[in-house]
Amino acid sequence: MPQIELAGKTYEVDEDGFLQELDKWNKEFAQAYAKNEGIEGQLTEEHWKIINYLRDYFQKFGIAPMIRKLVKDNGIDMKRLYELFPTGPAKGACKLAGLSKPTGCV
Amino acid sequence: MAKSDTPLLDQLGGGKWPSFIDDMKQAAKKKPMAKDLLGQLELSYKEKIGHWKHGGIVGVKGYGGGVIGRYSDCPEKFPNVQAFHTLRVNHPTGWFYKTEALRNLCDVWDKHGSGLTNLHGSTGDIILLGTTTDHLQECFDDLSAKGFDLGGSGSALRTPSACVGPGRCEWACIDSLDTCYNITMSYQDEIHRPMFPYKFKIKVAACPNDCVASIARSDLAIIGTWKGDIPIDQKEVAAYAAAGLDIQKEVCNLCPTRCMVYNGRELKIYDEDCTRCMHCINLMPKALRPGPEKGATLLIGGKAPIVEGALLSWVIVPFMKLEPPYTELKDLIMKIIDWWSETARSRERIGELIKRVGMRTFLRAVGLPALPQMVKSPRTNPYVFFWPEDIKQKEVK
Ligand code: SF4
Ligand code: SF4
Numbered sequence: 001m002p003q004i005e006l007a008g009k010t011y012e013v014d015e016d017g018f019l020q021e022l023d024k025w026n027k028e029f030a031q032a033y034a035k036n037e038g039i040e041g042q043l044t045e046e047h048w049k050i051i052n053y054l055r056d057y058f059q060k061f062g063i064a065p066m067i068r069k070l071v072k073d074n075g076i077d078m079k080r081l082y083e084l085f086p087t088g089p090a091k092g093a094c095k096l097a098g099l100s101k102p103t104g105c106v
Numbered sequence: 107m108a109k110s111d112t113p114l115l116d117q118l119g120g121g122k123w124p125s126f127i128d129d130m131k132q133a134a135k136k137k138p139m140a141k142d143l144l145g146q147l148e149l150s151y152k153e154k155i156g157h158w159k160h161g162g163i164v165g166v167k168g169y170g171g172g173v174i175g176r177y178s179d180c181p182e183k184f185p186n187v188q189a190f191h192t193l194r195v196n197h198p199t200g201w202f203y204k205t206e207a208l209r210n211l212c213d214v215w216d217k218h219g220s221g222l223t224n225l226h227g228s229t230g231d232i233i234l235l236g237t238t239t240d241h242l243q244e245c246f247d248d249l250s251a252k253g254f255d256l257g258g259s260g261s262a263l264r265t266p267s268a269c270v271g272p273g274r275c276e277w278a279c280i281d282s283l284d285t286c287y288n289i290t291m292s293y294q295d296e297i298h299r300p301m302f303p304y305k306f307k308i309k310v311a312a313c314p315n316d317c318v319a320s321i322a323r324s325d326l327a328i329i330g331t332w333k334g335d336i337p338i339d340q341k342e343v344a345a346y347a348a349a350g351l352d353i354q355k356e357v358c359n360l361c362p363t364r365c366m367v368y369n370g371r372e373l374k375i376y377d378e379d380c381t382r383c384m385h386c387i388n389l390m391p392k393a394l395r396p397g398p399e400k401g402a403t404l405l406i407g408g409k410a411p412i413v414e415g416a417l418l419s420w421v422i423v424p425f426m427k428l429e430p431p432y433t434e435l436k437d438l439i440m441k442i443i444d445w446w447s448e449t450a451r452s453r454e455r456i457g458e459l460i461k462r463v464g465m466r467t468f469l470r471a472v473g474l475p476a477l478p479q480m481v482k483s484p485r486t487n488p489y490v491f492f493w494p495e496d497i498k499q500k501e502v503k
Contacts, residue, residue, distance in 0.1 A: 015177050015189070016163045016239075038167055067170075067261075067301040068447050078299050088170035088299065090260075091163050101163055 006032035018094070018101040025055075025098030033096055038086035047084055047096075050074060054097040064094055064102040112144055114151040130222065139220040139236055142184035149180070164191055164239050166246040169298045172256025173242055189239055190220070194257040195232040195249060196297075197225075199286045200270045210252040218245035228323070229307075230267030231257040261453075262300035264307045266290050271312030271330070277387060278312035279330030279400040280428045286310045288432055289439075296443070303450035306443065313396070314384040320408070320419075325456050326439065327405040327419045328428070334397035335377040336386070342393035343373045357386050402428045404435075406442070406468075407457025417457040420465070424479040438472065445471040466493065 001012050001020060007028045012020040017036070019025060030051060034043055043051070053074055057065045067089055071078060085092035090102050110116055112127075119127040130147075133140035146157050162175020174192040181188035198207070211232065215221055220236030227233040232254075237245060246256065257265035266289045269275075271282030289308060290297070296306075309320035312330040320327035347353055353373065358366040365379035366386060373393070375386075387394045404426060408419035426434060442456070445468070450459045460468045469476055470493075 016175060018163070066303065066452055068303075071301065078295060078301060082168055082170075082299060086167045087165055090170060090300070091165050101161070 004033075014101060016091075016095075016101060019098045020100075022098055022100065029098065030096045037092040037095060039084075039092075043096075044084075046076075046080075050076075050081070050084065050089075050093050051097045054093060054099060058097070058099050064090070064099055112148040115144060115148050133221045137221050138186040139190070140222055142186035143190065143220065143222070143236065146178060146180070146184045146187055149183070158190075162189075162191065164242060166243050166256070169246075169256060170300045171259040171262050171298060172246075174259055176236075187236065190236040191239065191242065193219075193234040193237065193242075193245065193249075194227070194229065194259050194265065195234060196255045196257040196265050196290070197230055197232050197267070199268050199290070200273050200283045201226060201230075202270070202273060207252075211249075211254070214245060214248045214252065218248065229257065229264055230309075230318075231265050256298065258297040258300075258305075260300040261302045261304050262298070262306070263293050263296035263302070264305055265297065266293075266308045266310070267318055268310035269312055269317040271310075275312060277384075277391065277396055279332055279396050280310075280312050280328075280402050282310040282312035282328075282330065284430065285328060285428060285432060285435075288430065289436075292436060293439075302443070302447055304453045304455055306446075306456065308439070314382055315388065321405060322408050322416070322418055323410060324408050324419070325406065326442070327408060328402050328435070329405065330428075331382050331401060331403045331425065332397040333399040333401065333425060336375050336380065336394050336397055338373055338375065339393045340372055343390065344371070346390050346393055351389065353390075357389050360385060401425045404438070407455070407460055409455050409457050413453060413455070414458050417455075417461070419457070420460070420482055421479050422469070422474055424477060438474075441472040 002015060003010050004013050004017065009029075011024055011029065014020060019029070031043055034047075039047070050070070053070065054064065065073075070089060071081065081089055081093075085096075094102055115127045119125045119131070127144075130140055130144050134144055150157050157179050159177045159179050162177055164175040165171070165173050172194050174194070176190045176192060178184055178187045178190065195211070212221075212223070215223060215234050218237055218241040219234055222235040224233035224235055249255070266286050268282040268286030271278040271280070273283055289310075296302075306326070307324040308326045308328065309318045309324035310328040311318050311320045314329055314331060316327075316329055320329060343353070351357070353368045358364070358368050362383055362385070363379045363381050365376040367374045367376075377397075382396075387396065402425070403421060404423040405419035406422045407417050409417050423438070428435065446456045446459060449463070449471075450456070454462075465480065466476065
């Protein structure tokens with residue numbers, strides 16, 4: 001299992017960089033990992049809103065929400081979502097939120 | 107002679123026809139990735155099990171799709187295919203290329219990937235097989251510089267595709283190329299940034315021959331058709347007969363609705379019974395041609411058998427004029443997609459959703475009238491389309 005080092009701590013991730021031990025997630029992890037997903041500087045309130053929403057949803061339902069739901073519930077459009085998370089909601093946002101890898105059809 | 111590392115694959119290469127194995131072996135001479143791919147495939151044949159893990163999530167900036175992550179489940183044996191991602195590249199409409207474009211593609215792919223391509227995958231796209239995560243962004247940048255873009259993947263609008271249509275076919279009824287290009291350019295967001303319940307495919311065929319198999323392989327099929335009678339040139343009919351075509355046997359008897367009569371001299375078509383299948387026109391293109399008014403039939407719900415079984419699509423608009431800027435078509439597409447996105451369960455294709463909630467619910471939601479052409483199995487139960495309030499109860503005395 002690959003490991004990454006962020007802000008002085010080591011985390012186990014899968015080959016795509018998704019956190020394996022979900023309970024190890026913390027804010028520092030998200031912040032330190034942001035650069036890797038194309039986000040420069042500090043995570044903003046807008047980022048945290050999405051990240052927290054994803055974590056809440058995941059804790060409740062055990063899966064990541066459908067993107068349409070994410071967009072609607074947060075009153076945000078796709079364009080803004082990709083501005084916030086350039087690598088996209090499934091890859092970027094879920095990864096920073098420490099969710100396990102979303103499964104979907106290719 | 108040295109013993110082959112891939113005896114099972116060698117058998118595939120041994121037949122009469124060219125095999126992908128030969129291509130892969132050729133690539134293996136210069137690419138370790140292709141060599142390990144052969145090794146892993148041989149192992150898969152031997153053990154009768156696939157050795158790819160399912161579902162990686164990798165991508166390029168600004169896009170939520172277009173790259174399919176693949177990882178080997180035995181990287182210790184085949185380190186060069188530890189990561190072997192696929193890129194889907196939007197093909198040019200109708201699959202027309204200049205050789206220069208193909209060379210550009212291959213150059214980019216030799217630089218960034220395994221060199222192995224698959225033109226064209228069943229989605230229609232150009233498939234570039236096998237690269238590593240660190241090459242993705244650069245490869246995409248290089249492709250963009252050469253005028254290519256990624257196609258759709260995941261729960262998004264998939265790369266729209268179209269038959270060559272008027273590019274080659276005299277009896278094309280609509281400009282499939284322009285329609286497809288227009289749709290592609292109009293829905294860039296829906297292609298690159300997945301936000302649907304599941305995949306959605308649009309295919310455009312310019313005549314009922316349906317060379318892109320849109321009726322079976324797309325959620326929305328747009329098929330060129332005509333209104334009015336099939337014009338007949340009796341002189342040319344006679345010429346076909348003189349040249350040895352058995353018109354009765356080959357043309358009339360194989361007309362699906364048996365609406366043609368040939369008396370040995372003249373051909374007659376009862377156009378009111380013609381389903382515009384193209385069969386007779388295909389056989390006698392000089393004598394017969396599509397009728398004067400051209401447009402498209404729209405069908406919904408076709409899909410291959412994953413999750414639920416395979417579905418053939420179902421007529422929803424018997425005839426629509428199809429001219430730029432395609433406003434009527436695009437308004438309808440958006441209504442359909444909105445309703446589906448609101449109503450569907452996760453990973454439910456539109457055909458499955460319509461099956462679940464009923465055609466009449468779909469028609470009401472997108473504002474289409476119920477028409478006789480929509481009856482899927484004629485003479486079964488036409489009342490399926492009526493709402494209770496449509497059927498006025500008569501008081502029984
Ligand atoms: S569907 Fe018709 S127009 Fe299109 S390629 Fe086939 S024969 Fe030609
Ligand atoms: S187009 Fe098809 S249905 Fe119509 S007359 Fe020709 S063969 Fe018959």
